[in-house]
Amino acid sequence: MTQVVDVVVIGGGQSGLAAGYHLRRLGLDFAILDARQTPGGAWPQTWDSLRLFSPAAYSSLPGRLMPPQPGEAYPDAAHVVAYLTEYEQRYELPVHRPVRVAGVHRDGELLRVETDSGAWLARAVISATGTWSRPFVPAVSGRTEFQGAQLHTVEYRRPRDFAGQKVIVVGGGNSGAQIAADLAYDTELTWVTPREPRYLADDIDGRALFDHATARRRALDEGRTDTGGVASLGDIVAVAPVRAARDAGLLKAQPMFDRITETGVAWADGMTAEADVIIWCTGFRPALTHLAPLGLRGPRGRIPTDGTQALGEPRLHLLGYGDWTGPASATLIGVGRPAREAARQIADLLR
Ligand SMILES: Cc1cc2nc3c(=O)[nH]c(=O)nc-3n(C[C@H](O)[C@H](O)[C@H](O)COP(=O)(O)OP(=O)(O)OC[C@H]3O[C@@H](n4cnc5c(N)ncnc54)[C@H](O)[C@@H]3O)c2cc1C
Numbered sequence: 001m002t003q004v005v006d007v008v009v010i011g012g013g014q015s016g017l018a019a020g021y022h023l024r025r026l027g028l029d030f031a032i033l034d035a036r037q038t039p040g041g042a043w044p045q046t047w048d049s050l051r052l053f054s055p056a057a058y059s060s061l062p063g064r065l066m067p068p069q070p071g072e073a074y075p076d077a078a079h080v081v082a083y084l085t086e087y088e089q090r091y092e093l094p095v096h097r098p099v100r101v102a103g104v105h106r107d108g109e110l111l112r113v114e115t116d117s118g119a120w121l122a123r124a125v126i127s128a129t130g131t132w133s134r135p136f137v138p139a140v141s142g143r144t145e146f147q148g149a150q151l152h153t154v155e156y157r158r159p160r161d162f163a164g165q166k167v168i169v170v171g172g173g174n175s176g177a178q179i180a181a182d183l184a185y186d187t188e189l190t191w192v193t194p195r196e197p198r199y200l201a202d203d204i205d206g207r208a209l210f211d212h213a214t215a216r217r218r219a220l221d222e223g224r225t226d227t228g229g230v231a232s233l234g235d236i237v238a239v240a241p242v243r244a245a246r247d248a249g250l251l252k253a254q255p256m257f258d259r260i261t262e263t264g265v266a267w268a269d270g271m272t273a274e275a276d277v278i279i280w281c282t283g284f285r286p287a288l289t290h291l292a293p294l295g296l297r298g299p300r301g302r303i304p305t306d307g308t309q310a311l312g313e314p315r316l317h318l319l320g321y322g323d324w325t326g327p328a329s330a331t332l333i334g335v336g337r338p339a340r341e342a343a344r345q346i347a348d349l350l351r
Contacts, residue, residue, distance in 0.1 A: 001118050002118065002119045002120065002121055003031070003118070003119075003120050003121070004110075004120070004121045004122075005029050005030055005031050005120065005121075005122050006028045006029040006030055006122065006123050006124065006346075006350055007023055007028055007029070007030040007031075007122055007123065007124045007125070007126060007346055008030065008031055008033060008111070008113045008120050008122040008124075008125050008126075009023070009030060009031070009032040009033070009125075009126045009128060010033055010101045010104075010113070010125065010126070010127045010128060010129055010290065011032075011033075011034060011035075011041070011127065011128035011129040011130060011320075012032045012033070012034030012036070012039065012041065012088070012093075012095040012097065013034075013040070013041020013042060013043075013084075013128065013130050013320070014041055014061060014084060014320070014332055014335060015041075015128035015130065015319045015320030015329070015330075015335050015339065016032050016034065016041075016095075016126070016128040016319075017032070017061060017084060017087055017088055017091075017093060017095075018061050018062055018319070018320075018335045018336050018339035019032075019126045019128060019319055019339045019342060019343060020032050020088070020091065020093040020094075020095075021061065021062050021063055021091055021093070021339070022062065022339050022340045022342075022343035022344070023343045023346070024091060024092075024093070025343075026343055026344070026347045028343070028346070028347060028350070030094065031094050031096055031120065032093060032094060032095040032096065033095075033096050033099040033100075033101055033113070033115060033120070034095055034096065034097045034098065034099065035097075035098055035099065035100040035101070036097060036098060037097060037098050038097070039081065039084050039085040039088055039095070039097075040080070040081035040084050040085065041084065041130060041132075042130055042131075042132035043077045043080045043081045043084065044077070044081050045132060045154060046077045047153075047156050047157050047158065047178075047179065047182065048157055048158045049076075049158070049178070049182050049241065050076060050077050050178065051072075051074040051075070051076055051178075051239050051240075051241070052074050052075050052076075052080065052332075053074065053174065053205055053237040053239060054074070054205055054207055054332075054333070055068070055073055055074060055075075055205075055207070056068045056069060056075050056079070058207050058333055059075065059080070059331075059332040059333055060332060060333055061084075061087055061332060061333075061335070061336060062336040062339065062340065063091070064087055064090060066079075066080075066083045066332070067083070074205075074239060074240075080332070099115050099116065099117055100115060100116045101113055101114070101115050101129075101290045102114045102115060102116065102290060103290055103291075103292065103293045104125055104127075104290055104291055104293060104294055104316070105293045105294070106294065106313075107121065109123070110122060110123060111123070111124070111125050111315055111316070113125060123315065123349075123350050124315045124316070124317070124346045124349060124350065125315065125316050125317070126308075126316075126317045126318075126319055126342055126346070127288070127290070127291060127316065127317070127318050127319070128318075128319040128320050129286075129287040129288070129290070130286075130287060130320060130321070130330075131284035131285060131286055131287060131321060131322075131330075132154060132284065132287075133287045134284055134285040134286065134287045135152040135153065135154050135280075135283075135284055136282055136283045136284055136285050137150075137152060137280045137282055138280075138282055140257075140259065140260055141258070141259040141260065142259040142260035142261055143260050145260060145261065145262050146260045146261070146262060146263075146264075146275075146278065147262050147263065148263070148264075148275055148276045148277050148278065149276065149277040149278075150277070150278045150279075150280065151277065151278070151279045151280065152279075152280045152281075152282075153171075153175045153179065153279070153280070153281045153282075156179055156279055158182075159182050159183050159185070159186045159187065160186065162183060162186070162187050162276075162277060163186045163187065164186070164187065164188075165187050165188070165276040165277055166187070166188040166190075166264075166273075166274050166275045166276045166277075167183050167187045167188065167189055167190070167275065167276065167277050167278075167279060168189075168190045168191075168192060168264070168265060168273060168275045168277070168278045168279070169183065169189065169190070169191050169192065169279045169281060170192045170193075170256075170278065170279065170280050170281060170282060171192075171193065171280065171281030171282050171283070172193030172194060172195060172196075172197050172198070172235055172236070172253065173235050173236065173281065173283065174235070174236055174237060175281040175283075176191070176193065176281035176282075177197065177236045177242050177251070178239065178241065178242060179279060179281055180245070180251055181241045181242045181244070181245035181246070181250075181251060182241065183279075184245040184248075184250035184251060185245075185250070189250070190254060190265075190273045190275070191251060191252070191253050191254065192253065192254050192255070192256055192257060192265070193253040193254075193255070193256070194255075194256045195255075196253065197235070197236055197251070197253050198235045198236060199235075199236045199238050199242075199246070200236065200237050200238060201238075202238045202243060204237070204238075205237055205239075254267075254273075255267070257273075260278070263275070265278070285301055286301065286302065286318075286321040286322070288301070288302075288303065288321075291303065291316070294310075294312070294313055294316065295312075296310055296311075296312045296313055296316070302321075302324055303318060305317075305318055305324065305325055307325070307326060307338065307341055307342075307345075308325050308326060308329075308338050308341060308342040308345075309342070309345060314349065315349065317342040317345070317346065319335065319338055319339055319342055320335050320338075325338060326338030326341070
């Protein structure tokens with residue numbers, strides 16, 4: 001059976017919900033299709049000790065402040081899941097689960113959204129599928145020869161799974177630093193970063209990152225020089241567990257190795273490290289394969305956009321994948337503004 005709505009939102013994580021909030025306010029008829037069984041987007045799948053890098057009030061979607069988590073300055077992932085669950089109920093957002101979108105196709109005046117449980121026809125589509133389902137691991141010589149286990153960030157849960165093992169953590173961003181800190185006490189840890197770890201000052205957290213992104217947005221809006229992405233501030237927010245492990249001297253980073261052997265890794269100068277497991281904290285790519293039928297893909301696996309609107313298909317908006325769809329749009333507090341812009345532009349288009 002084919003269903004017809006004004007707008008289909010693909011993905012029911014924080015980005016899809018923020019879009020739903022604004023579409024609802026504008027009185028549009030829409031459906032949110034989400035592949036997962038339960039609410040929360042990527043958040044139910046993260047490691048146990050993960051902490052947000054901002055306090056609750058700075059991690060809120062439009063309309064509803066995230067309440068503080070009792071006893072925690074920086075909420076954990078379960079708190080985010082509870083907040084998102086309550087958010088979609090509060091605003092009665094029409095989320096359909098589990099519905100996986102296979103492809104979006106042009107169908108005359110409409111876009112046809114093919115799913116694993118029937119098709120939807122829509123006058124516009126917002127894609128908000130995140131990056132979690134597309135983990136990225138770099139090509140490193142010898143990777144297939146390694147006899148131990150290899151995991152990506154998405155598969156890591158807790159240190160006791162690796163107690164007493166020789167673990168190599170690869171990655172100098174927040175995931176790499178937090179997972180290395182998590183493992184520093186119970187394993188024989190080697191932390192490898194492609195460049196020297198760059199910590200933000202200890203008193204800086206996600207609030208400063210958001211202020212920076214807001215200043216950038218303002219500069220772009222006013223036609224001033226781009227102030228640059230938040231990466232210019234540093235890569236790693238020194239949340240308490242990272243700071244503790246670093247200050248205890250447990251987070252000494254090694255430069256990137258040159259190849260992987262059957263039993264570990266090797267550097268060009270002859271140094272080696274043995275490993276039972278390598279954990280790749282090497283990032284993600286946007287999950288865009290469902291948009292392939294539209295033929296919009298540009299350089300670096302992205303779809304060229306003006307703000308959130310796809311340049312090659314004005315009925316399509318992209319939300320939450322990273323700075324290329326709006327400064328800080330991949331964060332809880334940052335996605336509200338581009339979601340509002342996308343909803344407004346769609347309302348104008350449909351009028
Ligand atoms: C380790 C880590 C720590 C982070 N810490 C913070 C932080 O402290 N503060 C902060 O603000 N941000 C943080 N972020 C960034 C950001 O908040 C998350 O990446 C967030 O999950 C992005 O939300 P999203 O809705 O865009 O994507 P997701 O949460 O990934 O949601 C996308 C949804 O789309 C669904 N989907 C995917 N493909 C399809 C399909 N084909 N059909 C139907 N549904 C589909 C997925 O199942 C999922 O439910 C962190 C990110 C990571 C990875």
